[in-house]
Amino acid sequence: MNNRIFLALSSLTILANFAYAGSPPADAIRGKTLYKIYCTQCHGLEGDGYGINVADMEVLPRDHTETKEMKTRTDKDLFKAIKFGGKAIDKSVLMPNWDGNLSDRQIDDLVEYLRVLCCTKTGK
Amino acid sequence: MFHSVRKGAVPGSLKVLLSAMACWLPLATALAEDVGQYVSKSCAGCHALTQAEIKNADVSERARRKGPPLYYAGDKFKQKWLERWLAKPVRLRPAGSFPPDHTIVTDDGDVIDRATLKDHLALPAGKTKLVAGYLMGLHMGDKPLLNSQYKPKKISKMLGSMDFNKFKGCSACHRDAADNGGVSGPELYTAWSRMQPEFLISYIKDPVAWDVHTMMPDKHLKEKEIHKLVDYLKLIGEAAQ
Numbered sequence: 154m155n156n157r158i159f160l161a162l163s164s165l166t167i168l169a170n171f172a173y174a175g176s177p178p179a180d181a182i183r184g185k186t187l188y189k190i191y192c193t194q195c196h197g198l199e200g201d202g203y204g205i206n207v208a209d210m211e212v213l214p215r216d217h218t219e220t221k222e223m224k225t226r227t228d229k230d231l232f233k234a235i236k237f238g239g240k241a242i243d244k245s246v247l248m249p250n251w252d253g254n255l256s257d258r259q260i261d262d263l264v265e266y267l268r269v270l271c272c273t274k275t276g277k
Numbered sequence: 278m279f280h281s282v283r284k285g286a287v288p289g290s291l292k293v294l295l296s297a298m299a300c301w302l303p304l305a306t307a308l309a310e311d312v313g314q315y316v317s318k319s320c321a322g323c324h325a326l327t328q329a330e331i332k333n334a335d336v337s338e339r340a341r342r343k344g345p346p347l348y349y350a351g352d353k354f355k356q357k358w359l360e361r362w363l364a365k366p367v368r369l370r371p372a373g374s375f376p377p378d379h380t381i382v383t384d385d386g387d388v389i390d391r392a393t394l395k396d397h398l399a400l401p402a403g404k405t406k407l408v409a410g411y412l413m414g415l416h417m418g419d420k421p422l423l424n425s426q427y428k429p430k431k432i433s434k435m436l437g438s439m440d441f442n443k444f445k446g447c448s449a450c451h452r453d454a455a456d457n458g459g460v461s462g463p464e465l466y467t468a469w470s471r472m473q474p475e476f477l478i479s480y481i482k483d484p485v486a487w488d489v490h491t492m493m494p495d496k497h498l499k500e501k502e503i504h505k506l507v508d509y510l511k512l513i514g515e516a517a518q
Contacts, residue, residue, distance in 0.1 A: 190339050191492060193377050193387075194461035195449060203386030205372055206449055206459035238494075239446075246446040253485055253495025259336075 179258070184266025187259055191251065200270045212245045223271035231264045312411040315404070320347065323374075328417065332489055339490040342374050344397075345463075346488055350412040352423060353480075358471040359409040366397035369467075371452070371460035389460060422486055425500065427474035430508050437509030445496065445506065453513055462493070469514020477507050 188200070195204040200217035207213060217223060233241060235255070239248030251260065317326065323343035325331050331338060331346060350359070372389045373379040381390040400408055442448040442458075451465045452458035458465075468477065479486075481503045484493040498506075 186337055186340065189377050190336065190490075193380070194372075194459070194492075197387050198377060198380055198382050204461075205376060205380050205387045205389055206461050207386060209448065209457055209459070246444065247449040249446060249449070249494035249496060251494055253483075253497065254491070 179261035179265035181262070181265040181269045183259070184262035184264070185269075187255070187263050188266050188270075191255070192263070195247070210247060212247065214248065217267055217270045220272050223267070228264050228268075231267055232260055235260050235263055312407045316408060316411055320344075326415065334490075336490050339492065340375055340377070344374050345370075347412055348415055349417045349476075349487055351414055351416045353472055353476045354409075354413065355471060355473060356409055356413050359412060360405045362471070363400045363405040363409055364402065366399055368394070368396070369463045369471075371464065376461040417487065422479045422483065423473075423475045425475060425478045425482070425503075427478055427504065427507060429474075429511055430504065432505060432508040432512060434509075434512060437505070437512055440505060441509055445498070445502070447506070450492075453509075465510055466513050466517050468510045470518055474507055474511070477510060478503050481506060 188196075189198075193200075193204055195206045195210075195214040196202055196217055197204040197214075202214045202216035204214065215222075230242070234244070234248065236250065236252045236257070238250030239245040241250065255263070320326065325342075325346040326348055328346075328348045330348075370376075373394050376389075379390050379393045380387050438453065441453050447453070447465070448458040450459040450462035452460065454466055455464075478500075480493070481496075481498060482500070484491045484495055
């Protein structure tokens with residue numbers, strides 16, 4: 154009987170922990186993988202805006218290593234640009250919306266990585 | 278001239294046909310099995326032959342790909358083109374299947390590292406038809422995605438180009454001419470000769486449904502907008518032929 158009560162309490166604790174914790178925090182390492190897959194073609198392997206696709210572009214993609222400029226953008230701004238594309242923020246249509254491909258959590262991971270790229274020594 | 282046939286009797290010519298079929302069927306099955314084995318042995322190292330290989334993996338799978346998935350080849354390609362291409366492959370993705378693996382950073386910006394690109398092997402003459410036929414038998418099992426009928430409409434090159442380049446931004450990743458557009462996606466000036474129009478429509482409409490880790494964004498385009506893009510691919514594709 155005691156064992157049963159112990160088991161029931163343990164299960165409840167585990168469930169409560171899950172409910173309380175919610176989704177895990179954004180992760181720059183996961184963001185780095187996503188950046189390599191979805192962003193480097195235009196924004197460059199080093200994030201400086203000189204990707205392999207830019208030769209015929211009329212507008213240069215954003216330089217994510219430009220600390221000063223990137224600091225003027227809030228996480229919300231960056232999230233919006235990735236999720237809904239350049240058109241949604243009155244920028245170039247060449248920046249696509251990724252809402253059909255990436256989850257909100259993945260976009261959060263990307264934003265987290267952008268902060269590493271723009272504003273830390275590791276990013277540089 | 279028709280011969281009357283007694284009920285239950287089998288005419289001589291039909292007997293010959295049936296016996297020929299009886300001989301051919303096991304042979305055809307054996308050949309198909311052989312082709313299946315050949316494809317598994319020769320193609321599976323670089324191409325996903327089942328959707329599960331991609332669907333059950335996390336997104337980092339995209340970075341390990343050496344070639345495009347083939348589990349929907351029968352929905353995607355035009356068979357004649359596929360036969361020709363397998364005999365004499367040409368590069369369709371200027372920067373390879375996963376561009377970051379073939380990119381180097383230079384003072385002039387990132388460039389394609391051509392030395393790392395490997396050409397697709399040409400299949401022996403006797404195999405191209407069989408392999409193309411086998412691949413054309415591979416289809417998406419999930420849900421009917423090819424639900425749009427394509428009816429070509431006229432489009433001018435100028436308007437089509439403006440749509441492709443300026444309004445929809447396809448040129449960020451794709452070329453609509455040998456000397457215009459991005460290089461991370463497959464070139465599209467020969468798309469018309471290699472892909473079925475219904476596939477083009479469906480893939481533009483919902484690329485993730487075909488390939489969960491595709492690098493092609495879902496732009497939420499309306500059916501009419503998609504058809505216009507396909508009209509342009511038809512126009513430039515036919516001009517390129």
